[in-house]
Amino acid sequence: xxxxxxxxxxxxxxxxxxxxxxxxxxxxxxxxxxxxxxxxxxxxxxxxxxxxxxxxxxxxxxxxxxxxxxxxxxxxxxxxxxxxxxxxxxxxxxxxxxxxxxxxxxxxxxxxxxxxxxxxxxxxxxxxxxxxxxxxxxxxxxxxxxxxxxxxxxxxxxxxxxxxxx
Numbered sequence: 001x002x003x004x005x006x007x008x009x010x011x012x013x014x015x016x017x018x019x020x021x022x023x024x025x026x027x028x029x030x031x032x033x034x035x036x037x038x039x040x041x042x043x044x045x046x047x048x049x050x051x052x053x054x055x056x057x058x059x060x061x062x063x064x065x066x067x068x069x070x071x072x073x074x075x076x077x078x079x080x081x082x083x084x085x086x087x088x089x090x091x092x093x094x095x096x097x098x099x100x101x102x103x104x105x106x107x108x109x110x111x112x113x114x115x116x117x118x119x120x121x122x123x124x125x126x127x128x129x130x131x132x133x134x135x136x137x138x139x140x141x142x143x144x145x146x147x148x149x150x151x152x153x154x155x156x157x158x159x160x161x162x163x164x165x166x
Contacts, residue, residue: 003044005029007036011108014038016060018052020045026056039111040104042066047078047095054085064092064113066104071097 003019005026016036018026021044029036041062044051046069057065065086069077078095086093094102099115106112 001025001050005036005044007034007038010106013040013106013108013111015040015042015104016062017042018044020051022048022050023053026051026053030055030059036060038062040064040066041091042068043078043082045077046073046075047082048075049079049081052082052085057085057089057091061089062091064094064104066102067093067095067097069095069097073097 001022001024003021003025005019005021006015006017008015008017014037016038018041026044036056036059038060039062041052041057041060041064043065047067052065067078067082083093094113094115096102101115103114104111105114
């Protein structure tokens with residue numbers, strides 16, 4: 001039930017990454033009164049009905065909900081109730097079982113979303129710096145590192161990489 005829930009802010013763009021966090025972890029975050037409102041939410045536990053409660057979803061209030069799950073998985077992820085909640089809130093859903101690897105890049109103002117080689121750009125403001133979130137789909141879709149690549153400014157000494165090789 002417990003996992004790290006991470007909120008990353010880069011300029012005007014915010015991400016909440018929930019790992020395998022389920023309802024109990026979400027309740028703890030909400031009870032702490034931490035700011036979780038973000039443009040992007042990587043849903044907990046592959047879009048399971050045991051995560052991403054409506055209360056948590058409303059608190060994060062994302063424009064995009066990203067679900068990392070395998071195609072035709074034996075658990076039925078994402079669950080219908082989760083997808084229905086996202087749809088009812090007007091959240092754009094991106095799923096790795098549908099589009100493969102999802103890469104979100106931002107300079108703190110502009111956001112670019114790449115879906116298995118396709119590009120969709122949503123401009124919030126003009127260009128500035130660089131931050132990237134990689135959410136891998138099937139291994140055959142991408143041989144990239146599964147990582148968060150966050151560059152602060154243009155100084156390589158400020159580059160941080162987390163993750164493991166695919």
